[in-house]
Amino acid sequence: MIPYLQLLDLILLFQRRDEPEYGRFITELKRLISRLTYHEQKLMIQLARKYPAAVRACLGFLLAGINQLTLSSKALQTLNPATLNRYKKEYAWS
Numbered sequence: 753m754i755p756y757l758q759l760l761d762l763i764l765l766f767q768r769r770d771e772p773e774y775g776r777f778i779t780e781l782k783r784l785i786s787r788l789t790y791h792e793q794k795l796m797i798q799l800a801r802k803y804p805a806a807v808r809a810c811l812g813f814l815l816a817g818i819n820q821l822t823l824s825s826k827a828l829q830t831l832n833p834a835t836l837n838r839y840k841k842e843y844a845w846s
Contacts, residue, residue, distance in 0.1 A: 756796045759784060763807050778814070785811075786818040793820060797827045805831055809839035 759781070766777055785793065793815065800808045812827035828836060 753795070753799070756792065756799055760796065760800055760803055760807055760811070763810050764803060767806050767810065778817075781814055782817050785814055790820075790823070793823050794826075797823060800827060801830060805835050806839065809836065810843060813839070813843040 763781070785796070788796070796811065797815075800811050808827055808830050812824045812831075815821075815824035815827060831839070
């Protein structure tokens with residue numbers, strides 16, 4: 753469970769910084785998440801419920817970016833519509 757929390761913390765910490773290498777960070781996160789099994793990705797969504805909306809949105813769009821649409825929709829369902837629309841614009845990279 754600790755590695756999944758570390759990935760979520762990484763998303764949280766990176767959200768708060770203005771990094772010039774944001775694209776590389778997103779690519780690396782997609783790679784790490786795509787290596788997880790379906791059940792591990794599902795566990796990450798469950799753990800992400802305790803994190804801020806920005807983390808849940810980022811995780812949802814990352815999952816969509818690796819074609820895990822069922823899991824992505826589960827993560828994005830935890831957001832209200834206004835928040836979801838806000839992050840859709842912010843995370844257009846997926």
